Amino acid sequence: MTETFTFNAIGTVHACYKEKFGVPRQPGLVNVLSSIEIHEPCNRPEAFRALNDFSHIWIMFVFHQTRQQGWHPTVRPPRLGGNERVGVFASRSMFRPNPIGLSVVELKAIRQQDDKLFLDIIGADLMDGTPVLDIKPYLPYADAVTNARSGYADTSPVIKLQVTFHAQAIAGMQKLNSCYPDLQQTIRDILQLDPRPAYAGAANNINREYAMRLHNLDVKWQVNGNVAQVVDVVLADSSKP
Amino acid sequence: MTETFTFNAIGTVHACYKEKFGVPRQPGLVNVLSSIEIHEPCNRPEAFRALNDFSHIWIMFVFHQTRQQGWHPTVRPPRLGGNERVGVFASRSMFRPNPIGLSVVELKAIRQQDDKLFLDIIGADLMDGTPVLDIKPYLPYADAVTNARSGYADTSPVIKLQVTFHAQAIAGMQKLNSCYPDLQQTIRDILQLDPRPAYAGAANNINREYAMRLHNLDVKWQVNGNVAQVVDVVLADSSKP
Numbered sequence: 001m002t003e004t005f006t007f008n009a010i011g012t013v014h015a016c017y018k019e020k021f022g023v024p025r026q027p028g029l030v031n032v033l034s035s036i037e038i039h040e041p042c043n044r045p046e047a048f049r050a051l052n053d054f055s056h057i058w059i060m061f062v063f064h065q066t067r068q069q070g071w072h073p074t075v076r077p078p079r080l081g082g083n084e085r086v087g088v089f090a091s092r093s094m095f096r097p098n099p100i101g102l103s104v105v106e107l108k109a110i111r112q113q114d115d116k117l118f119l120d121i122i123g124a125d126l127m128d129g130t131p132v133l134d135i136k137p138y139l140p141y142a143d144a145v146t147n148a149r150s151g152y153a154d155t156s157p158v159i160k161l162q163v164t165f166h167a168q169a170i171a172g173m174q175k176l177n178s179c180y181p182d183l184q185q186t187i188r189d190i191l192q193l194d195p196r197p198a199y200a201g202a203a204n205n206i207n208r209e210y211a212m213r214l215h216n217l218d219v220k221w222q223v224n225g226n227v228a229q230v231v232d233v234v235l236a237d238s239s240k241p
Numbered sequence: 242m243t244e245t246f247t248f249n250a251i252g253t254v255h256a257c258y259k260e261k262f263g264v265p266r267q268p269g270l271v272n273v274l275s276s277i278e279i280h281e282p283c284n285r286p287e288a289f290r291a292l293n294d295f296s297h298i299w300i301m302f303v304f305h306q307t308r309q310q311g312w313h314p315t316v317r318p319p320r321l322g323g324n325e326r327v328g329v330f331a332s333r334s335m336f337r338p339n340p341i342g343l344s345v346v347e348l349k350a351i352r353q354q355d356d357k358l359f360l361d362i363i364g365a366d367l368m369d370g371t372p373v374l375d376i377k378p379y380l381p382y383a384d385a386v387t388n389a390r391s392g393y394a395d396t397s398p399v400i401k402l403q404v405t406f407h408a409q410a411i412a413g414m415q416k417l418n419s420c421y422p423d424l425q426q427t428i429r430d431i432l433q434l435d436p437r438p439a440y441a442g443a444a445n446n447i448n449r450e451y452a453m454r455l456h457n458l459d460v461k462w463q464v465n466g467n468v469a470q471v472v473d474v475v476l477a478d479s480s481k482p
Contacts, residue, residue: 004250006246039243042330046314050331050392092380098374102301104386138389139394141267142267143384149297151295
């Protein structure tokens with residue numbers, strides 16, 4: 001009875017988010033610049049003609065890193081503190097029967113480089129390497145339901161942590177300034193949303209060091225109460241000579 | 242280089258639209274009631290727990306009837322009169338590299354019937370038999386971009402035709418009133434958007450009879466200027482004993 005459908009990726013995301021930990025939980029929360037490299041046979045400029053008249057686009061993508069992990073009928077959304085369970089179809093969890101994601105992002109530019117075609121996008125919540133299945137123009141008259149009632153997720157996630165930077169982290173970022181001029185702001189934007197699993201918030205351990213991979217960097221921080229202090233920003237081991 | 246992904250339908254649409262002709266071009270334009278029958282193993286009520294706290298849901302589906310027909314890099318959207326071409330990724334055309342559709346609809350109810358699970362939805366633009374890949378809650382804070390600029394499709398489609406009913410059509414509908422009490426309104430809502438291919442509008446032929454299959458009925462109409470007259474509503478041949 002169940003039908004099966006096979007799709008090919010039309011493109012791949014290039015982004016600063018190198019691992020799941022740290023990726024914002026919805027688009028539009030952190031204004032990072034990412035790009036989608038379009039693959040053959042879709043990488044023909046005419047396939048995107050008039051798309052730059054649209055300020056926003058939908059990206060349909062595959063949760064590629066977690067897609068082998070299967071799904072459960074209920075999940076614990078971060079919104080509910082990680083304690084309460086809702087149905088997987090009442091959530092935007094990546095652990096779903098068909099691990100397809102949906103994000104609206106701002107389209108900054110359509111860019112040809114050598115024989116490659118890229119879409120530059122702002123605000124994506126997509127990991128580096130994410131396979132893209134489709135791109136559609138965002139149509140406010142059809143897609144923007146402003147009066148929709150939205151249960152447990154009725155407002156934008158609040159800022160949970162104040163972010164400070166240790167002198168060592170500031171020194172580390174200064175060395176990287178030519179490559180990543182917006183690095184400090186990006187780190188602040190990510191950490192203030194508190195990317196830790198929801199259940200970690202309660203069991204606050206001020207000695208625990210968290211780390212996420214951003215670009216080719218390791219960003220390390222500690223949390224004390226409602227303050228996240230970035231303790232170090234260094235080139236990741238695998239990036240060192 | 243291109244990755245391939247395989248998905249199973251999690252459900253199937255039951256709708257009055259039995260063929261492509263007549264299906265509204267976006268959701269929310271015609272307030273018909275449809276339903277999605279959820280298949281095993283997703284048909285467990287707990288997989289939808291808390292979804293009824295959301296007024297609207299996303300449906301990701303497969304354009305199943307046209308998916309074998311392939312795609313072209315450019316398409317002629319009805320909005321532009323069917324003459325001008327835009328890139329397929331600048332359109333919501335069903336003829337796309339991965340024929341996946343995206344519609345937001347109103348969720349009316351989650352309904353268990355015997356051992357089956359249904360979602361009743363309002364305003365869908367989905368053909369009967371459409372395979373559903375995913376259902377997600379609509380999150381206004383993330384999904385409703387009210388200030389988005391939307392190129393050639395910046396407003397809701399306008400009402401193009403005034404719809405009248407010939408006495409024969411009215412008699413036909415009266416016989417069917419117990420089965421389809423909202424039939425006249427539904428037909429009016431569909432035809433006033435002018436479902437004919439865009440290029441047919443210009444070559445107006447007042448003798449031409451158009452027909453669409455709605456439920457198990459054939460609805461027949463003619464167009465003269467900006468008036469569509471429904472000339473007959475009858476049980477479709479295949480429905481007759």
